[in-house]
Amino acid sequence: MPNMSLKKHEMPTQAPDVRNHNFEEVALGYTAETAVEEAQRCLHCKNKPCVGGCPVRIHIPEFIAKVAEGAFEEAYQIIQRSSSLPAVCGRVCPQETQCESKCVRGIKGEPVAIGRLERFVADWHNAHSCDLPVKAEPNGHKVAVVGSGPAGLTCAGDLAKRGYDVTVFEALHLAGGVLTYGIPEFRLPKSIVQKEIDNLKALGVKVDTNMVIGRVLSIDELKEEYGFEAVFIGSGAGLPRFMNIPGESLKSVYSANEFLTRVNLMKAYKEDSRTPVLPARKVCVVGGGNVAMDAARCAKRLGAEEVTIVYRRSEAELPARAEEVEHAKEEGIIFRFLTNPTKITEGENGMVGGMTCIRMELGEPDASGRRRPVAVEGSEFDIECDCVIMALGTSPNPLIKNTTQGLETQKWGGIIADEHGLTSREGVYAGGDAVTGAATVILAMGAGKTAAEAIDGYIQKKN
Amino acid sequence: MYKILKKRELNPTVTLMEVEAPFVARKAEPGQFIILRVDEEGERIPLTVADFDRERGTVTIIFQIVGGTTERLNHLNEGEYIHDFVGPLGEPSHTAGLHKVAVVGGGVGCAIAYPVAKKLHAQGTEVHAIVGFRNKDLVILEEEFRSASSVLKMMTDDGSYGEKGLVTDALKALIEAGNRYDEVIAIGPVVMMKFVSLLTKQYDIPTVVSMNPIMIDGTGMCGCCRVTVGGKMKFACVDGPDFDGHAVDFDELLKRTATYKEFEKRERELACNLFKKEVK
Numbered sequence: 001m002p003n004m005s006l007k008k009h010e011m012p013t014q015a016p017d018v019r020n021h022n023f024e025e026v027a028l029g030y031t032a033e034t035a036v037e038e039a040q041r042c043l044h045c046k047n048k049p050c051v052g053g054c055p056v057r058i059h060i061p062e063f064i065a066k067v068a069e070g071a072f073e074e075a076y077q078i079i080q081r082s083s084s085l086p087a088v089c090g091r092v093c094p095q096e097t098q099c100e101s102k103c104v105r106g107i108k109g110e111p112v113a114i115g116r117l118e119r120f121v122a123d124w125h126n127a128h129s130c131d132l133p134v135k136a137e138p139n140g141h142k143v144a145v146v147g148s149g150p151a152g153l154t155c156a157g158d159l160a161k162r163g164y165d166v167t168v169f170e171a172l173h174l175a176g177g178v179l180t181y182g183i184p185e186f187r188l189p190k191s192i193v194q195k196e197i198d199n200l201k202a203l204g205v206k207v208d209t210n211m212v213i214g215r216v217l218s219i220d221e222l223k224e225e226y227g228f229e230a231v232f233i234g235s236g237a238g239l240p241r242f243m244n245i246p247g248e249s250l251k252s253v254y255s256a257n258e259f260l261t262r263v264n265l266m267k268a269y270k271e272d273s274r275t276p277v278l279p280a281r282k283v284c285v286v287g288g289g290n291v292a293m294d295a296a297r298c299a300k301r302l303g304a305e306e307v308t309i310v311y312r313r314s315e316a317e318l319p320a321r322a323e324e325v326e327h328a329k330e331e332g333i334i335f336r337f338l339t340n341p342t343k344i345t346e347g348e349n350g351m352v353g354g355m356t357c358i359r360m361e362l363g364e365p366d367a368s369g370r371r372r373p374v375a376v377e378g379s380e381f382d383i384e385c386d387c388v389i390m391a392l393g394t395s396p397n398p399l400i401k402n403t404t405q406g407l408e409t410q411k412w413g414g415i416i417a418d419e420h421g422l423t424s425r426e427g428v429y430a431g432g433d434a435v436t437g438a439a440t441v442i443l444a445m446g447a448g449k450t451a452a453e454a455i456d457g458y459i460q461k462k463n
Numbered sequence: 464m465y466k467i468l469k470k471r472e473l474n475p476t477v478t479l480m481e482v483e484a485p486f487v488a489r490k491a492e493p494g495q496f497i498i499l500r501v502d503e504e505g506e507r508i509p510l511t512v513a514d515f516d517r518e519r520g521t522v523t524i525i526f527q528i529v530g531g532t533t534e535r536l537n538h539l540n541e542g543e544y545i546h547d548f549v550g551p552l553g554e555p556s557h558t559a560g561l562h563k564v565a566v567v568g569g570g571v572g573c574a575i576a577y578p579v580a581k582k583l584h585a586q587g588t589e590v591h592a593i594v595g596f597r598n599k600d601l602v603i604l605e606e607e608f609r610s611a612s613s614v615l616k617m618m619t620d621d622g623s624y625g626e627k628g629l630v631t632d633a634l635k636a637l638i639e640a641g642n643r644y645d646e647v648i649a650i651g652p653v654v655m656m657k658f659v660s661l662l663t664k665q666y667d668i669p670t671v672v673s674m675n676p677i678m679i680d681g682t683g684m685c686g687c688c689r690v691t692v693g694g695k696m697k698f699a700c701v702d703g704p705d706f707d708g709h710a711v712d713f714d715e716l717l718k719r720t721a722t723y724k725e726f727e728k729r730e731r732e733l734a735c736n737l738f739k740k741e742v743k
Contacts, residue, residue: 210548211549212549216489242696249715254687257686266506266507274506274531274730275507397682399701
C-alpha cells in the first residue's frame, strides 16, 4: 500500500543564519528511513510519465521500487545505467520542471521527491560501496572529448562503457567544467564531482588537463595526427557578457564567472587561499539566473553585510530555480525587481562607489515569450554598493570555431549540430552549452548521451 | 607536471627558467603566453613565452619576483617540477610585411620584447632595439638584443649603464634622426607603454603594445583581463595580448592591475617567511 501523504518529505537543511556564514552543503540529504518512506509514495504508474521528463531517461519507478525495499545498491545500479553523474544530478537538476513535473502524485499534492531520492541513492553508494566500476572489453577505437563538463563526462562515460578508448581534454587544471568552477561548494561539494570523475577514470577514461583545444591542438590534429576516429565538442558556454555601461571596468566589478572561479575553483573562500577576492561590504549582483543566485550567496558567505540581486523583469520571470531563489531569500539576499543598472559610479581608489539604476515596467512579450522590460523615463535612482557582479549569461568560446575549418556555427557562436549531435564536419559531434548556449547540467548530459550513441553508430558503420 | 631543465638568475629579481612542455613548444609563437601554477594549491598566473625550442620541446619563461607565486616559483630548482603549465595562449604578434621596426622594451618586459625582435630580425626586418632599465644591475638580455637588431640603444634611469634617460628619449632621437618605422612595438611597464604610445601618436607611427593585466583562466572565461581599446571592451587573453597602443585606455589598465597589490605584497612576505622557516 503506497504512502498517501500529499506532501513530499522535507529536505533537512542547515539553518539559514548558520549556512550563510559557511560554505558547507546547504541540503543535508535524506536518512535511509526517510528515503524508504518517500519511495513508498510512488504509485508505479503503468505509463511512467516521469521517465519522459528526464533528459537521460533514468528508469525512475524501478529505482524507486528498490529504494522502497531498502535495496539501495540495486537502486544505484539502475540509475547508473542511464546516468553517469547521479550524485550531481540529484543535487542540481531542476526536477520541478522535469521528472517531478510529470509525476501523477503532483496532480493532487506534491510529486514524489525523485531528485532527493536520486541524491540519497548516489550518496549511499558512494559511502558504502568500494567497488569500482568494471572496465568494458576494449573495442580498439579512439574517441576524443573536448571539455570535461557534464556533456563531456557523460559522453565519455557512455563511450567507455561500450569499450571505446576515450580521452577527455580539459583546458583548466581541474576536470569538471562548470561543476568545478561554477557551482559553489555549498550546492555541489567538489568531493562529489571528484568522485564521479574517479568513477569515469576507473572505467578507463583518460583525462588530460591543461589542454586548451583550439590552441594546444586543433580538432583536425586530434583526428589526423592522434588517431581519434571521432571528436565530441562539449566546450560549454564560458564567455561572460557585460552590459556595456559606464564604470564596468572599475576594480571591484566582476563577471559572475570571474567571481565564482575565484571562489570555487581557486578556493578564495578559504583563509589560506593564494587566490584573492576583494572584500566587499555591499554587493549588487545583476541578473536573475542560477548563476546570479550562486554569486549572491557566495558574496554573503564571504562576509558582505548586504547583498542585493538586481533584475530587470519581475519575480515571476526569474530564470533561476524556485528552490535557489527561496534559499537565497532565506539567507537574507535582497531582491530588487524591475530594476536595471545604467551606470556604475567610481568610489575611492578606482573601486565601485555605487550603481545608478532605472525602474522598468513590463511591456509586450518579446521573442522569448516573456514580457519585455521597458525603462520608465526619469526614474533613475542610486544604490550604494562597493562591489558589482555581472551575471548576465554567457556565450560559447569562439576558440574552437575559429580554429576548425568547415565547422558551422550560429551567429551568436553556438555550434550547429543535428538532433544526434552531428556537426557540419564528418566525425565531429557537439552538445551541451556549446550548442544550445547556457542551459542546465542535465540537458548537457542528455546531449552527451545522445552524441555517444551517434558516435558509436558512426564508428561501427565505418569499420 | 612540467620539469625545470634550466634555471638562471638574470638579475637579483629576475629569473629565467627553461621548462619541458612539448605541447606548448610545438605551437608557441612570439607574443603568446602561458599560465602556470607552481603547486597543487597555487594560483594561476600568466607569463609570456620568452623563447621556445620545438625540437627539444622546451619553453623559456622569464619572471620578476613580485608576489607569493613568483617567490615560490623562484624557489624551485633545476630538476624540480611546475605543477601546471598551459599554453600557448593569446594571439601571436603580427610580424608579416614589416620592413623596419623599433622594438622598445622596459625592465622585465624585455623578456617579452626579445622573442618578437628575434623573429623580426630572422625574417629580414630591420630592427632597432631600445631597452631601458632602472640601473646597471637590472640589465637583462643585452647580448640577445644585440644579436637581434642592427641598432641597440641601452638606457638606464640613473645613467649607470648605456645612456642616461628614458626609452622615449632614445626613440624620439631615432625618429628625429630620420628613421622611418613601419611600426613601433613597445613592451614593458604600463606607464612606459603609455608614454611611448603618446610619443608615436605625434609622429603617426602605428604602435603595438603588449598587455599584461590580471588573469585567471586565460581562455576568455573570466573577463578579469578586460581592457578598453578604442572604447570597446577586449579580453587580453583571447583578443590580445597585443593591441593598438593609440587606442588602449592605459589609465584604466593602470588602476586594474593594482587591484590586488596589497594582497600580493602580503603573500610574498608570507612565502618568504615560509622559506626562511624551512631553511632553519
